[in-house]
């Protein structure tokens with residue numbers, strides 16, 4: 001797996017992005033193609049390609065993604081109204097960028113998680 005994901009370039013500020021949070025471990029920036037009024041991607045600075053590649057040593061780092069999500073949800077004013085956190089893994093989930101990232105979505109009623117009723121039993 002290449003070390004050069006587009007998110008690596010954003011973390012390193014080699015390409016522009018609307019970064020809303022960055023520390024030594026995590027970077028968060030607005031999604032370039034937002035699916036909700038608030039759509040932020042929360043990314044570990046360390047490259048982990050998929051959820052399948054998370055190691056025991058990454059437990060604290062992955063937990064930190066959720067702590068940053070909580071901070072940003074409050075900052076964006078959606079902590080009370082509600083928000084959704086999603087991490088896609090591999091093809092069936094539609095993962096496009098192979099550098100794990102938590103989607104923070106909010107600012108509108110997001111409806112049901114997925115249209116399971118329509119897909120189960122097909």
Ligand code: AMP
Nearest residue numbers: 006017030031032033088094095096097
């Ligand atoms: P996923 O399908 O879970 O891998 O999500 C990848 C997300 O990255 C999509 O929502 C894209 O819109 C977003 N994305 C791709 N390139 C960029 C970029 N340069 N800046 C911000 N978001 C991006």
